[in-house]
Structure formats: structure tokens, C-alpha cells
Amino acid sequence: MDPRLESLAKTRREFFTTCAGGLGGAALTAMLAEDGAFAAGEAKRVATADVNPLAPKRGDFPAKAKACIFIFMAGAPSQLDLFDHKPKLKELDGQKLPESLVKNMRFAFLQKDTATLLGSRREFRRHGESGMWFSDLLPNLATCADDICMIKTMQSDQFNHHPGQLLMQTGTAMWGFPSAGSWLSYGLGTENQNLPGYVVLTAGRGSSGGATLWQSGFLPSIHEGVRFRTQGDPILNLANPKGLPDSLQRKGLDVLGRLNQKRFDQVHDPEIASRISNYELAFRMQSAAPELMDLSGESQATLDAYGVNRPDPKDGGKNRGGPAGTYASFANNCLLARRMVERGVRFINIIHASWDHHSELDSGLTFNCGMADQPIAALLKDLKQRGLLDSTLVVWGSEFGRTPLGENRPGYKAVSGRDHHPKAFSAWMAGGGAKGGLSYGETDEIGWDAALNPVHINDFQATLLALFGIDHVRLSYPHQGAAMRLTSIAREASVIRGMMA
Numbered sequence: 001m002d003p004r005l006e007s008l009a010k011t012r013r014e015f016f017t018t019c020a021g022g023l024g025g026a027a028l029t030a031m032l033a034e035d036g037a038f039a040a041g042e043a044k045r046v047a048t049a050d051v052n053p054l055a056p057k058r059g060d061f062p063a064k065a066k067a068c069i070f071i072f073m074a075g076a077p078s079q080l081d082l083f084d085h086k087p088k089l090k091e092l093d094g095q096k097l098p099e100s101l102v103k104n105m106r107f108a109f110l111q112k113d114t115a116t117l118l119g120s121r122r123e124f125r126r127h128g129e130s131g132m133w134f135s136d137l138l139p140n141l142a143t144c145a146d147d148i149c150m151i152k153t154m155q156s157d158q159f160n161h162h163p164g165q166l167l168m169q170t171g172t173a174m175w176g177f178p179s180a181g182s183w184l185s186y187g188l189g190t191e192n193q194n195l196p197g198y199v200v201l202t203a204g205r206g207s208s209g210g211a212t213l214w215q216s217g218f219l220p221s222i223h224e225g226v227r228f229r230t231q232g233d234p235i236l237n238l239a240n241p242k243g244l245p246d247s248l249q250r251k252g253l254d255v256l257g258r259l260n261q262k263r264f265d266q267v268h269d270p271e272i273a274s275r276i277s278n279y280e281l282a283f284r285m286q287s288a289a290p291e292l293m294d295l296s297g298e299s300q301a302t303l304d305a306y307g308v309n310r311p312d313p314k315d316g317g318k319n320r321g322g323p324a325g326t327y328a329s330f331a332n333n334c335l336l337a338r339r340m341v342e343r344g345v346r347f348i349n350i351i352h353a354s355w356d357h358h359s360e361l362d363s364g365l366t367f368n369c370g371m372a373d374q375p376i377a378a379l380l381k382d383l384k385q386r387g388l389l390d391s392t393l394v395v396w397g398s399e400f401g402r403t404p405l406g407e408n409r410p411g412y413k414a415v416s417g418r419d420h421h422p423k424a425f426s427a428w429m430a431g432g433g434a435k436g437g438l439s440y441g442e443t444d445e446i447g448w449d450a451a452l453n454p455v456h457i458n459d460f461q462a463t464l465l466a467l468f469g470i471d472h473v474r475l476s477y478p479h480q481g482a483a484m485r486l487t488s489i490a491r492e493a494s495v496i497r498g499m500m501a
Helices: 003-008 012-021 023-034 040-048 087-091 161-170 180-188 210-214 246-267 270-293 300-306 326-342 361-385 457-467
Strands: 067-074 124-127 132-135 148-155 198-204 226-228 347-353 392-397 401-406 418-421 425-430 438-440 450-452 477-479 482-484
Touching: 067 161, 067 180, 067 326, 067 361, 148 450, 148 457, 161 210, 180 198, 180 347, 180 457, 198 326, 210 347, 246 270, 270 326, 300 326, 300 361, 326 347, 326 361, 347 361, 361 392, 392 457, 401 425, 425 457
Parallel strands: 067 347, 067 392, 148 438, 198 226, 198 347
Antiparallel strands: 124 132, 148 425, 392 425, 401 418, 477 482
């Protein structure tokens, strides 16, 4: 359309909409903020959304945490063989549970009529001044006991992997909802404008949930997790094709940006603003991402501490179908996470699969813990030594835990694993305002259910946001007629103040 005619085609409603989205909207936001209509963080989000969706924003109240490294162990590690020491379970090994406990329970594969208790074969010891329990599979992590807030009474509504993973990552078991990283990116922005606010690093064979675990859902797509590869180009198709100079690419982006901006001025679709921001971010990342991934500037002592060059053990347990090089890949991801925190990335997901030990529990845990123990401990110590742990929340979590009953799946000659168990499992936090040296909650004597202080996944998410200075109810987004949030609107969630320093 001819630009002269286009200006005449604007309706009265479009004119006022355009004003409201520009200077009028900024002025209105400022006045509402002065009148207390918004929390500080909300006013800041509204005022800057059209300018730069990833601009740093204030939370609802002061907090220590500025970045999060969420280590997601997909497949459900056995808390009974790692963190939750149960001598009574070992004493009752081979005995049946009363029918009243199992009759209403759902299992994935376990045959509850003939299942018997399975005591852990691991040795447990107390560590640190706090006396926190760890099994012999985690000797390095155990040295960080006094920095860890161990939660022993996590509870989930889901007993299958994909729905359970979605619940832990997005607050609901359904597809299409934003992940925790997307919510933090939306709520707080990022301190680094040359890298995404939300980065995903993967190792192992891949989680059941796949990319649905780092989706932005109904939030603008600029807040979606960006997966970085640890070999080759960090992001596929990020580099320019041969023969395309940066100057020509810059001119093309400028023209594309003007066209997108013109359309945005007409319809005010936030996805167009995200598109503009994504193009510009990709351009800046072409130099920032390779520099981030280059570990040549790290000392040999640091590389050795993380174990980035470790080969997979030949006789050190069973790798659950994962590719070769898992040890090095996971260690590399932990070191990259620290480098991202230093560069102002808000949220880093480290996702490893699989911990789904329905059989060969001991050999599978031996392999996975050998992979994870050294680099995670090195990450905690490295962050602390650099003065970053106080402002960085490190989380270890999964979709659910493992049952005290041994899995007696038909066709298996021996009972050597555990089935899914959402009633009570373990997760932990360190740094970022979490209370170090605390073991929160208690399970019963066999680890079947929470006996003291149960923590639903939504409560855990509400607490995570609170550590970043965010009220989990106020951090919302209009979708399908409701103010949607990370902590599901279908359930009342509570911040667990006892976990906070």
C-alpha cells in the first residue's frame, strides 16, 4: 500500500491503540506505578517490553539469587540409594508391605501383589558440620554438605516420566506451558545482551520430555530456552554461510527489522517484538557464543577439577543407552554453566538422561554418579571460590523418585531395580539464598511417604521464585482468560520459608 494512503486508512481506534503502545503507554505505566498499581518488577516489565524483552528488570522484593543453574536428572534417581538413608528398609529387605499401603498405589511396571521391600546396597555416612547423609556413590558432593539445602520430602502428582518432567519444569503436566527458565527470563530479563537469557545444555541419551522441557509456551518466544551444543558450532546455522560478510548481513537485518517494526506498529503483536529481538540476538551471538564455548583460557587445574577430559569408564557401571563421551560432555556442561553465570545468563538448564533404573540399579547408579559427582562438586566449589555462589542458585532435581519396593517386572529373572515413586523423593538447592546444611523434611522409616514437611513441586517452584525476589502469584501472564503462572492456578502453592537463609 502507498504510505500516503496507509496513513489515511488508520481508524480512530488504531490511532489511540498506537498512542497507548508508545509514549502514551509509557506515561500511563509511570503514573500507575506511582499510584502503586504495579509491583516494582511489574511496572518495569510493562515499561520495557516493547523496547527490549530481555532487558534486566527488578523483582518484587530484594533477593540474593541472580542466576540459576538447574541440573535436571531426567529419569528419576533413586533417593534411597543416594540421599535418604533408611536402615529400617535394609532391615526389612525381602518382606512385603501391608496391603493397605499398596492397594491404591499406581506403578509403571511393578507387580504390587508379589513385590517385596528392597534395602539399599550402598553405604551411607554423615558429612560436614550439618551431618548430612550421603551414600558412598557421591563422595565429592558430600564435601559440599554444609552448602546444600537437602529436601527429602518432595512430592509429585505424576508417576510417568514425560508428565512428571513437565510438572517439574513447567508447573503443570500438560504440554504448552512455559518452563521455569522462561518465567525467570520473562520476569527478570538477563544481564547479558549478547547471549540468551535461558540456555539449555544436554548430555546422555535425551530426556523423555525433549524440547517440551524448555519451551516458552504462551510467553513470547524470546524467552524460550536455547540449546547449546558442546561440539561443533554451539548453535546450528548460527554462523554465516561462506561468502556472506558481516556488513551485508547487518544491512539485511536492518531492512528486515524495519519491516517487522512497521508490522508491529500496526498490530502490536508481542511475537513480532520477539522476532526482532531474536534476529538481533542471533547476530550478536555469532561472536559471543564461540568465545563462551572456548575453554582454552581456563587453567589446567580448573579443567582437571571438573574432569572435562575424563573418558567414560569401561568397567564402571552401565550407561543407560547414552552415547559415548557422556562423562566429558556432562563435565563440560558444568564448566560452561559457570562461564555463563559469569557472563550474566539468567537461567541454565543442565539436562542428563537417563536415571531410569528399573533394573541394574547398582551398576547404573555407579555409572551416572561417577559422571555427575565430580563436576557438580567442582561447580559448587568454583562458584564459591569466585564469590558467585551467594548469587547463584544451583538446583538438583528430577521428576519423581524410586520406590522402596524392588521391581519384579514379569520376564526379569532377578529383582535389581526400583519403579517410579512420586510420594516422596529428594532434591537439593545450594547458594542463591538457600539455607545450607539443612535437611528439610523427613520421610517415614522405609522412605514410602513424607512424615514431616511435605513439599509439592509447586511449593518448590514458589520457593525458587521467592529466592529471586519474585512473588509467584504476581508473576503471571494472560492466557485463555486466566492469569497463568509457573505455580499452577489449579493448586494453591506456598513458599517454604524454612529453606531460605
